[in-house]
Amino acid sequence: MEQLNARSMLDAATSAAAPVEKPFVERRRRLSPAALAIVNQKVARAYSPIVITGFVRVADFVLLSLVGTVLYFGYVTPQTGFRWEYLAAICAVAAAAVICFQAADMYQVQLFRGQLRQMTRMISSWSFVFLLFIGISFFARLGSEVSRLWLAAFFSLGLAALAAERLALRTLVRTWAREGRLDRRTIIVGSDRNGEELVEALKAQEDSDIHVLGVFDDRNDSRALDTCAGAPKLGKVDDIVEFARRTRVDLVLFALPISAETRILEMLKKLWVLPVDIRLSAHTNKLRFRPRSYSYLGEVPTLDVFEAPITDWDLVMKWLFDRIVGGLALLAALPVMALVALAVKLDSPGPVLFRQKRFGFNNERIDVYKFRSMYHHQADPTASKVVTKNDPRVTRVGRFIRKTSLDELPQLFNVVFSGNLSLVGPRPHAVQGKLQSRLFDEAVDGYFARHRVKPGITGWAQINGWRGEIDNEEKIQKRVEFDLYYIENWSVLFDLYILLKTPISLLTKNENAY
Numbered sequence: 234m235e236q237l238n239a240r241s242m243l244d245a246a247t248s249a250a251a252p253v254e255k256p257f258v259e260r261r262r263r264l265s266p267a268a269l270a271i272v273n274q275k276v277a278r279a280y281s282p283i284v285i286t287g288f289v290r291v292a293d294f295v296l297l298s299l300v301g302t303v304l305y306f307g308y309v310t311p312q313t314g315f316r317w318e319y320l321a322a323i324c325a326v327a328a329a330a331v332i333c334f335q336a337a338d339m340y341q342v343q344l345f346r347g348q349l350r351q352m353t354r355m356i357s358s359w360s361f362v363f364l365l366f367i368g369i370s371f372f373a374r375l376g377s378e379v380s381r382l383w384l385a386a387f388f389s390l391g392l393a394a395l396a397a398e399r400l401a402l403r404t405l406v407r408t409w410a411r412e413g414r415l416d417r418r419t420i421i422v423g424s425d426r427n428g429e430e431l432v433e434a435l436k437a438q439e440d441s442d443i444h445v446l447g448v449f450d451d452r453n454d455s456r457a458l459d460t461c462a463g464a465p466k467l468g469k470v471d472d473i474v475e476f477a478r479r480t481r482v483d484l485v486l487f488a489l490p491i492s493a494e495t496r497i498l499e500m501l502k503k504l505w506v507l508p509v510d511i512r513l514s515a516h517t518n519k520l521r522f523r524p525r526s527y528s529y530l531g532e533v534p535t536l537d538v539f540e541a542p543i544t545d546w547d548l549v550m551k552w553l554f555d556r557i558v559g560g561l562a563l564l565a566a567l568p569v570m571a572l573v574a575l576a577v578k579l580d581s582p583g584p585v586l587f588r589q590k591r592f593g594f595n596n597e598r599i600d601v602y603k604f605r606s607m608y609h610h611q612a613d614p615t616a617s618k619v620v621t622k623n624d625p626r627v628t629r630v631g632r633f634i635r636k637t638s639l640d641e642l643p644q645l646f647n648v649v650f651s652g653n654l655s656l657v658g659p660r661p662h663a664v665q666g667k668l669q670s671r672l673f674d675e676a677v678d679g680y681f682a683r684h685r686v687k688p689g690i691t692g693w694a695q696i697n698g699w700r701g702e703i704d705n706e707e708k709i710q711k712r713v714e715f716d717l718y719y720i721e722n723w724s725v726l727f728d729l730y731i732l733l734k735t736p737i738s739l740l741t742k743n744e745n746a747y
Contacts, residue, residue: 262475268467271446272479277412279483282442283545286340289402290331296398297327300391309380326366326387333358342415343440345399345406355395363388416444418481420473422500423488424450424458424466431488431514431533432462438531446482449473470500474681477507478596486535487513501538508595508685511539542720543686550725555655558732559648562656570642573604573634580630583609586643591661594687599653601661602643606631638739644690657728658689659716660700668709677709683716686723693719696731696738 264272301323309319334340337354344351363384409415419435421428428448435443447467450457459466467476473485485504489497491513504511512535515527527534543551574585586602593599605612611626627635634640647654654661666673674680694700694715703709719727 262472264472264476264479265468267447267465268472268476271467272476274480276418276481277414279416279418279481280409280414281545281548282342282415284549285342285345285406287546289340289345290335292398293334293395294327294331296394297330297391298323300394301326301387304383304386304390308386309383313380322366323387326362329365330359330362330391333362342406342442345402346410346440348400348403351399351403352396355399356392359388359392359395413444415442417442417483419443419445419484419486420467420476420482421445421448421461421464421486421488422450422470422473424448424461425452425488426458427490427514428488429458429461431486431516432464434516434533435530436462438533441531443484443530446480448488449476470503473504474507477509482507482509483541485509485511486530487511487538489513491515505539506679506682506685508541509539510537510541512537541685543723547723551655551723551728554725554728555648555652559645559656563645563649566642566645569639570604573630573639573642576630577604577606577628577634581608581628583612587612590664592664592684592688593653593661594684596681596684597653598664599647599651599661601654602646604634604640604643606635606640641690648690653687655687655689656691657719657731658687658692659683659719660690660692660695660712661688666703668703668706673703673709676706677713679717680709680713683713683720686720691731691735692716693727693731696734698738 305319337358339351339354421431432445435445445464447465448461449468449470451469487497515534515536528537577585583605585605587605588600588602590598591601607626608628644654648656662673668676694712697715699708699712699715
């Protein structure tokens with residue numbers, strides 16, 4: 234409810250933020266009918282198998298510890314009093330169970346879908362843990378000090394609790410599977426015989442999470458097939474970027490031989506800007522490397538080329554960092570925001586907030602909130618004209634809040650409520666941002682690679698002085714270079730360092746902010 238109220242207030246505050254203009258028509262590559270049919274399908278957000286299995290490990294440990302502790306306080310403590318050794322033993326048994334479950338390969342999403350296999354492995358592993366505990370107690374001469382009834386109840390109720398948990402997990406995982414949340418949506422590059430063999434190999438595997446959407450190929454001769462083992466040809470390699478921005482794609486898999494390195498390099502120059510895993514299939518290559526050189530899709534060997542940045546647990550950590558630190562920052566900034574809002578309102582007529590379309594993750598168009606710094610009748614929602622020094626469109630208060638970046642504070646609403654911005658990341662540029670007469674992606678090679686992660690309120694480029702007006706090629710190139718460095722070297726500590734350095738940077742490196 235609070236989130237809805239906040240959004241309603243923001244929408245009301247920006248309802249008259251800009252004069253009516255002709256709608257901006259974006260440049261979009263035309264896709265084939267087959268590709269459009271897939272793009273128009275509703276696709277659920279993916280869940281990381283690594284994160285799911287991690288949560289199951291934690292759930293197993295907590296559940297077993299809870300069962301053992303409840304039994305201890307309910308039965309043993311009233312008879313013998315409290316002894317911390319029991320609690321230590323309970324935690325040790327729970328930890329040993331998780332280790333044994335891991336050794337038995339029980340933490341696999343594919344295994345969660347079944348019932349018989351995981352139940353038999355769980356019973357045998359849980360029994361082994363208790364036999365191990367009994368053996369240790371015997372050799373340590375502690376058998377007489379351990380309640381046999383408590384031990385038997387812990388074994389039985391612990392097993393029952395694990396079985397109930399696994400049944401609930403099975404239902405949940407099967408629901409996610411039906412919704413496509415566990416699928417790795419994959420496209421194949423190369424629609425020749427190699428591509429057909431690759432698709433057949435992927436489809437032949439049981440319990441595979443690979444969902445082949447289709448194939449792409451530039452060739453129009455007899456080598457290029459219209460379908461590969463039932464997977465339709467969706468277009469040319471140049472279409473992949475547009476396709477991956479309009480629907481969820483998790484993996485791009487090349488079915489080309491390693492010997493076609495020139496073609497592969499040309500394609501990679503176009504595709505590396507996407508936030509997806511890119512691999513080279515090795516199933517048909519005669520050249521064999523050591524097994525450790527490969528990563529496997531089931532039994533299909535592949536060579537990693539590019540990996541999507543900030544995934545799995547890294548993504549969870551960044552989400553928590555944004556929500557917790559962003560929420561605290563929003564609470565701390567509310568008094569300052571109230572003063573700025575009052576100053577904006579008193580300085581010139583018009584709404585307090587300004588809403589602008591900017592590039593988000595994977596070129597998604599997002600609404601970014603700012604305090605209005607221009608006269609209302611001269612607002613520029615598409616940023617088609619760069620703000621320059623002594624720009625007459627900027628108000629008196631606007632000059633101050635732009636110089637100090639106070640106009641960016643409402644973007645904390647984007648971080649905390651909308652979730653389409655991070656606290657730290659590449660700054661979101663306006664969709665019509667230009668260097669002279671050229672759009673930014675036309676001026677800088679690989680510009681869209683900075684959109685492989687969620688944009689941020691502050692970033693590595695900003696604290697190094699690359700902020701404000703972009704009036705020459707070096708400024709936009711340096712921004713992209715620093716943004717790419719941030720993406721490749723991200724960590725929570727790096728985010729925290731940038732966040733702490735931001736106030737200092739605003740005071741010492743603001744010569745380009747107008």
